[in-house]
Amino acid sequence: MYKILSKEKLTPVIDCLKVEAPAIAKKARAGQFVIIRIDEVGERVPLTLADWDAAAGTITLVAMEIGASTCKLGGLQTGGSILNLVGPLGLPSEIEKFGTVVCVGGGVGIAPVHPIARSLRQAGNKVISIIGARNKDLLFWEDKMRLVSDELIVTTDDGSYARKGLVTEPLKEILEREKVARVVAIGPAIMMKFCSLTTKPFNVPTVVSLNSIMVDGTGMCGCCRLSVGGQTRFACVDGPEFDGHQVDWDIVFDRQKVYLKEEKEALDRWKECQCQKS
Amino acid sequence: MEEKPKAKINLNRVAMPHQDPKARAKNYSEVALGYTDAMALEEASRCIQCPKRPCVGGCPVNVDIPEFIKAVRDNDMVEAVRVLKSKNALPAVCGRVCPQETQCEQVCTLAKKQAPIAIGRLERYVADWDLGHQDKRSPTVLPPPTGKKVAVIGSGPAGLTCAADLAKFGHKVTVYEALHTAGGVLMYGIPEFRLPKKIVQSEVDYVKSLGVDVQLDSVMGKLATVDELLESGYDAVFLGTGAGLPMFLDIPGENLNGVYSANEYLTRTNLMKAYLFPEYDTPIKIGKRVAVIGGGNVAMDSARCALRLGADVVYIVYRRSRTEMPARHEEVENAEEEGIVFKMLTNPKQILGDDKGWVKAMECYEMELGEPDASGRRRPIVKQGSEFTMDVDVVVIALGTTPNPLIASTTKGLDTTKRGTVVADEQSGKTVKDRVWAGGDVVTGAATVISAMGAGKRAAASIDAFLKGQ
Ligand SMILES: Cc1cc2nc3c(=O)[nH]c(=O)nc-3n(C[C@H](O)[C@H](O)[C@H](O)COP(=O)(O)OP(=O)(O)OC[C@H]3O[C@@H](n4cnc5c(N)ncnc54)[C@H](O)[C@@H]3O)c2cc1C
Ligand code: FES
Numbered sequence: 001m002y003k004i005l006s007k008e009k010l011t012p013v014i015d016c017l018k019v020e021a022p023a024i025a026k027k028a029r030a031g032q033f034v035i036i037r038i039d040e041v042g043e044r045v046p047l048t049l050a051d052w053d054a055a056a057g058t059i060t061l062v063a064m065e066i067g068a069s070t071c072k073l074g075g076l077q078t079g080g081s082i083l084n085l086v087g088p089l090g091l092p093s094e095i096e097k098f099g100t101v102v103c104v105g106g107g108v109g110i111a112p113v114h115p116i117a118r119s120l121r122q123a124g125n126k127v128i129s130i131i132g133a134r135n136k137d138l139l140f141w142e143d144k145m146r147l148v149s150d151e152l153i154v155t156t157d158d159g160s161y162a163r164k165g166l167v168t169e170p171l172k173e174i175l176e177r178e179k180v181a182r183v184v185a186i187g188p189a190i191m192m193k194f195c196s197l198t199t200k201p202f203n204v205p206t207v208v209s210l211n212s213i214m215v216d217g218t219g220m221c222g223c224c225r226l227s228v229g230g231q232t233r234f235a236c237v238d239g240p241e242f243d244g245h246q247v248d249w250d251i252v253f254d255r256q257k258v259y260l261k262e263e264k265e266a267l268d269r270w271k272e273c274q275c276q277k278s
Numbered sequence: 279m280e281e282k283p284k285a286k287i288n289l290n291r292v293a294m295p296h297q298d299p300k301a302r303a304k305n306y307s308e309v310a311l312g313y314t315d316a317m318a319l320e321e322a323s324r325c326i327q328c329p330k331r332p333c334v335g336g337c338p339v340n341v342d343i344p345e346f347i348k349a350v351r352d353n354d355m356v357e358a359v360r361v362l363k364s365k366n367a368l369p370a371v372c373g374r375v376c377p378q379e380t381q382c383e384q385v386c387t388l389a390k391k392q393a394p395i396a397i398g399r400l401e402r403y404v405a406d407w408d409l410g411h412q413d414k415r416s417p418t419v420l421p422p423p424t425g426k427k428v429a430v431i432g433s434g435p436a437g438l439t440c441a442a443d444l445a446k447f448g449h450k451v452t453v454y455e456a457l458h459t460a461g462g463v464l465m466y467g468i469p470e471f472r473l474p475k476k477i478v479q480s481e482v483d484y485v486k487s488l489g490v491d492v493q494l495d496s497v498m499g500k501l502a503t504v505d506e507l508l509e510s511g512y513d514a515v516f517l518g519t520g521a522g523l524p525m526f527l528d529i530p531g532e533n534l535n536g537v538y539s540a541n542e543y544l545t546r547t548n549l550m551k552a553y554l555f556p557e558y559d560t561p562i563k564i565g566k567r568v569a570v571i572g573g574g575n576v577a578m579d580s581a582r583c584a585l586r587l588g589a590d591v592v593y594i595v596y597r598r599s600r601t602e603m604p605a606r607h608e609e610v611e612n613a614e615e616e617g618i619v620f621k622m623l624t625n626p627k628q629i630l631g632d633d634k635g636w637v638k639a640m641e642c643y644e645m646e647l648g649e650p651d652a653s654g655r656r657r658p659i660v661k662q663g664s665e666f667t668m669d670v671d672v673v674v675i676a677l678g679t680t681p682n683p684l685i686a687s688t689t690k691g692l693d694t695t696k697r698g699t700v701v702a703d704e705q706s707g708k709t710v711k712d713r714v715w716a717g718g719d720v721v722t723g724a725a726t727v728i729s730a731m732g733a734g735k736r737a738a739a740s741i742d743a744f745l746k747g748q
Binding site (some may be wrong): 221 | 456457458460494495496497500501502514522525526533534535538539540541545546550552555556558559560561563634635673679682683684
């Protein structure tokens with residue numbers, strides 16, 4: 001049992017949980033993830049670390065309520081607990097002094113991009129961050145991102161807040177404007193794909209973080225496999241970060257859809273249970 | 279002296295009662311029901327108690343088989359349990375899953391007459407009696423604590439056995455397990471209908487009752503390295519991490535939706551209970567026409583799970599012939615009875631997908647057998663121009679596994695082979711690294727429960743000798 005020390009809603013559908021996990025907090029590095037199983041009937045869900053505090057022995061997880069498991073997570077409260085929590089998994093982000101780095105966070109991807117931007121800045125990079133969401137209500141951590149960035153650009157798809165448009169537009173402008181050594185893009189797969197396409201003509205190395213469907217997270221099942229540079233790789237042990245220019249995005253999109261039908265069934269069932277409870 | 283009339287040798291092996299094939303193909307209850315008292319007595323009485331005792335040598339951990347069988351015949355169950363458990367820590371498991379036909383039963387004197395004693399079934403009978411009569415168990419008396427600490431990584435049969443023995447020697451043991459449940463393959467791989475999880479759990483509980491601390495959710499190499507464990511106060515470390523890395527075929531179409539490694543298919547089904555979806559949250563794609571590639575226990579288990587999940591047709595696709603299949607004979611028979619279709623001498627060429635990225639068919643070659651290869655089995659060769667297509671919507675690849683490199687890649691001074699196995703002394707399990715032992719599948723590559731258990735036992739003895747000599 002892992003205790004939830006605090007739980008807050010960052011937006012109506014995005015939850016932030018601080019969980020007691022001293023051993024994981026001691027080892028965690030930017031870019032790594034954990035796998036949670038909420039209760040006895042729960043599935044194993046990978047979540048990229050949004051933050052951690054080795055001294056306090058805590059980790060911070062951010063999740064958007066899109067499926068039955070994330071809705072269940074959103075229903076947990078301060079003082080409650082998560083049955084299983086394992087990590088830190090995956091390889092940490094490469095943190096070096098590259099020069100100017102652009103960090104792009106889309107939607108709930110803003111959370112995992114934050115510690116990476118912070119580490120990159122600490123390593124002496126000039127960090128330009130772009131965060132975007134569909135609308136104002138889905139945007140969070142603007143203040144936290146501003147603190148770890150030399151420059152911050154905020155976009156919303158519908159223009160309900162800050163600049164109207166997609167994150168790829170300011171990304172392209174920056175690439176045209178100045179020499180960028182590296183781009184880190186985390187968010188929906190479609191966003192990561194288009195960020196990679198945007199940086200390709202500029203030949204700027206682009207790192208994406210692929211949150212594949214997983215079971216064990218230790219390389220045991222191959223459920224998280226994808227194709228990078230023509231080779232099969234496991235997101236949980238070879239990633240989660242990969243070269244965005246080498247990723248076969250069609251396979252990423254296809255594999256995300258494996259359980260669409262079942263996920264909907266589970267979500268409907270969860271909602272029904274909630275209605276009966278209230 | 280008057281000569282005793284020679285007892286007539288009974289060659290009628292008592293059959294194992296089974297659930298009806300039609301019914302069981304739709305449920306997850308155990309297939310083999312176990313001997314009744316009368317059946318056990320009858321089978322035990324067939325043993326001629328021959329002085330040569332070849333069965334003992336055929337058993338990887340040298341259980342005193344004639345003695346426990348004699349105790350069954352004498353209706354002294356407490357004694358039968360004592361004899362069995364003095365060598366085998368997991369008899370309820372081994373009685374169910376050991377390949378007896380290539381071990382003890384193969385060399386039984388009555389095997390020459392095609393009627394070896396059903397040693398595995400008797401072992402299961404004794405072990406199940408023990409589970410049902412825990413009150414008759416004499417409590418394990420632990421020696422005074424030695425003050426030594428050992429970390430065991432992995433909670434499969436190798437790790438559990440090693441931990442139990444070390445605890446009985448008086449050492450303080452912590453088992454670290456990556457998954458959320460202890461038991462290794464016994465929990466996540468072998469299905470409920472062949473090895474009820476209740477039985478594995480009671481073995482885990484027994485190990486805990488000896489004072490062993492089991493830490494779940496602990497991926498070692500990530501959470502802490504072996505060196506960090508040794509620096510943080512453990513006097514020795516045992517690696518029992520198994521061979522959990524799935525092999526793929528490396529053919530076109532392998533990343534299509536609907537293609538699973540057997541590990542994923544079985545883990546979803548058994549560990550995550552996808553067969554109870556949506557009551558349990560983990561889904562699995564229910565195929566109508568499922569092809570399982572491989573001929574071992576893992577392939578049989580996957581095929582029989584597919585059937586129980588609701589498939590109309592399940593194929594075992596194997597590139598050699600029936601006689602070369604490495605699976606336990608009993609499971610091959612069970613699978614066949616349940617209606618699994620065996621496509622022998624068949625090897626996949628590619629998996630074909632529809633326009634949405636889902637499996638729709640598999641193209642295969644017909645094979646023929648050539649000269650024996652290094653394994654002594656006849657090498658399968660492709661018949662040129664023999665390609666044909668099978669309509670399938672789920673493909674499960676059960677080709678075998680290799681050890682996970684996580685520990686080896688994060689531990690300085692550990693020796694590994696090209697196949698990724700950890701090098702350790704066969705007898706003691708000692709690796710070339712100071713204070714580190716290893717055993718089970720991580721050393722041998724995918725093998726058997728009994729060999730993993732034996733390795734765990736031998737390593738515990740060696741670790742104990744080392745700690746006491748310190
Ligand atoms: C589907 C299937 C069916 C089988 N059927 C039979 C059968 O009928 N008869 C038979 O004799 N054998 C059978 N086997 C083989 C048998 O199960 C194995 O040989 C045996 O379990 C090996 O035991 P082990 O303790 O070495 O490893 P495992 O049982 O594999 O256990 C290793 C444990 O270590 C954990 N681990 C791995 N890495 C780490 C890490 N870094 N940190 C912490 N923990 C870690 C794993 O999660 C796992 O729980 C079967 C195997 C499979 C997969
Ligand atoms: S999640 Fe199982 S191998 Fe990556």
